[in-house]
Amino acid sequence: MLQKLKFLIALALVLPATASTQRYVAPVHSQPSQLLLGVPPREVAARADAGMQMERGRSALGELEELRRLERALAALQPQRPGTVDAYVVSIALDSDPVFGREARVAGEVLQRRYDARGRTIVLAGTDGSGPSALPRGSPNSLAIVLARIAELIDAREDALILYTTSHGAPFGLYYHDGDQGYGAISPVRLAALLDEVRIANRLLILSACYSGIFVPRLRSATTAIVTAAAADRTSFGCLAENDWTFFGDAMINRALRKPQPLGAAVAEAQALVADWERQIRERPSQPQVYLGAGTARWLGPLERRMPQTATQPTGRPALETSRAAAR
Numbered sequence: 001m002l003q004k005l006k007f008l009i010a011l012a013l014v015l016p017a018t019a020s021t022q023r024y025v026a027p028v029h030s031q032p033s034q035l036l037l038g039v040p041p042r043e044v045a046a047r048a049d050a051g052m053q054m055e056r057g058r059s060a061l062g063e064l065e066e067l068r069r070l071e072r073a074l075a076a077l078q079p080q081r082p083g084t085v086d087a088y089v090v091s092i093a094l095d096s097d098p099v100f101g102r103e104a105r106v107a108g109e110v111l112q113r114r115y116d117a118r119g120r121t122i123v124l125a126g127t128d129g130s131g132p133s134a135l136p137r138g139s140p141n142s143l144a145i146v147l148a149r150i151a152e153l154i155d156a157r158e159d160a161l162i163l164y165t166t167s168h169g170a171p172f173g174l175y176y177h178d179g180d181q182g183y184g185a186i187s188p189v190r191l192a193a194l195l196d197e198v199r200i201a202n203r204l205l206i207l208s209a210c211y212s213g214i215f216v217p218r219l220r221s222a223t224t225a226i227v228t229a230a231a232a233d234r235t236s237f238g239c240l241a242e243n244d245w246t247f248f249g250d251a252m253i254n255r256a257l258r259k260p261q262p263l264g265a266a267v268a269e270a271q272a273l274v275a276d277w278e279r280q281i282r283e284r285p286s287q288p289q290v291y292l293g294a295g296t297a298r299w300l301g302p303l304e305r306r307m308p309q310t311a312t313q314p315t316g317r318p319a320l321e322t323s324r325a326a327a328r
Contacts, residue, residue, distance in 0.1 A: 024131045026241070027096045027179025035183045041172075045187065048172040051194075053140045053184035070136040074149045078119035085302040086159045087115035088150045091123045092138040094167035094176045094186070097241040098129030103208070103249040104138065106315060107164045110253050114307050115162055120153075122146055126178060129242075138167075140176050140184050144194055151198035160202035160299045161195075166249060168239060169209025169230075188218035195219075202299040204263070208248045210235040213289040222295035227252065227267055229274075231287040237278060238323055244316030247274050247323075248288060259311045262304055264292065277320045 035052050036044055080086040091108035093100035108123035124138040124146065136142055150161060165186075168175040173187035195203065204225045207215055213232035220226065229236040229248035238247035245254055251273035256266035267290045278285050 024127075024129070026098050026127045026129055027181075029097075029177055029179065031180050033175070033177060033183045035185070044185075045172045048185035048187035049189040051140050051144070051184070051186060051190040053176060053182070055182050057181050066137055069134070070142055070145065073122050073124075073136050074146065076119070077122065077149065077153060079153050080120075080155050080159050082155070084158075085299050086120060086154065087111075087117045087162050087303055088154060088159065089115060089117040089121040089162045089164075090143070090146055090150070091121070091125070091164040092143055092166070093125035094138050094140075094165060094174055096126040096178045096182075097168075097239070098127055099239055099241055099243040099246065100138075100166045101125045101128040101133065102244050102316065103166045103246060103253070104164070105135075107166070107249065107253045110257055110312070111162050111164060113312070114257055115303050116306050117162065137178065137182070138176075139178065139182060140186050140190075143186070147194055147198050147200065151200055154200070156199055156201060158202075158299065160204065160303065161200045162204045162206075164206045164208070164253070166208040166246065169211045169236075171211050171214065171232075173214065174207070174209050174212070188215045191215065192218050202296075204296075204300070206252065208236070208246055208252075210286075212236070213287070216289055216291050220291050220293065222293045223299070224291070224293045225263065225296045225300065226289070226291045227263075227270075228289045229286060231289055234284065234286045236274075236286040236288075237281070237283055238319035240322065243319060243322045245319040247277055247286070247319045250314070250316075250319040251277075252288075254314045254316065258314065260307055260309045263300060264290075277323075280320065281323055 035054055089111045091104045093104035104123055104125040108121055112118055112121040124136050124142050127133045173185050176184035201223045206227045208229040210230055212228035212230050216226050236248050251270035256269040271288050274288055275285055
């Protein structure tokens with residue numbers, strides 16, 4: 001009996017340790033987008049313009065918990081301060097590959113610090129690769145809901161939206177692809193319609209995806225600033241699932257925007273870094289784009305005058321390093 005008791009105690013001590021060493025496996029894309037497969041390009045564009053989204057195989061309990069995560073994040077947003085130009089930061093990963101989850105999380109931190117947005121920042125993202133995500137899901141629907149809530153809190157005359165998106169992209173817009181359960185897209189027409197509907201005119205849109213330059217013509221306005229990872233007809237690089245950063249995210253967020261320099265200087269630094277990295281791996285230049293509306297200084301100026309005057313250090317593995325290793 002004593003020997004049996006000793007065995008059970010030893011087993012109880014071993015089992016938790018064994019379970020804790022099991023490696024988490026992030027969702028994978030084993031099937032193509034169910035909304036795009038076999039669909040003519042014109043219909044794909046029409047669906048993206050409509051903000052297409054499809055969820056499948058989701059459990060009722062899982063969706064209830066997802067709803068509660070989003071509600072908690074929305075409830076934590078603080079109201080704007082009268083007489084102060086407040087920034088509301090939204091950082092969203094629209095794809096479940098961990099590189100985007102990692103990038104969106106750090107982007108939220110960097111942009112929150114730079115634009116004095118503590119208490120006014122939401123990150124929507126899947127896993128960072130270490131385990132299931134505790135954040136609200138990054139999807140077209142969740143983005144629309146968050147923008148609508150921010151519109152209720154801001155003073156549209158003085159406050160601004162800082163939106164960072166990271167995902168795969170296509171000639172029709174941004175992909176939404178969450179494992180084999182979530183599919184969709186956001187086109188320039190759809191994003192413009194969302195922002196017009198909620199009447200957020202002061203906005204900095206930083207879009208990290210292939211072909212993201214297609215957003216510039218449709219989103220430009222006097223009070224809009226847009227920075228994209230690529231030209232309308234170019235791909236961007238560094239989006240391997242195991243990476244910590246895409247090329248553009250590493251250059252723009254992890255390096256340039258950590259420094260106390262104006263947005264224009266930060267974009268120029270990021271463009272130069274991306275171009276250099278692409279030359280080193282002999283890829284066709286992605287040509288990140290920038291547009292600064294004539295009226296952006298009215299809200300961007302006060303925000304930049306308040307930004308911290310000390311830089312923070314880049315984090316994670318450099319995108320160039322991991323891309324070189326993958327090429328070998």
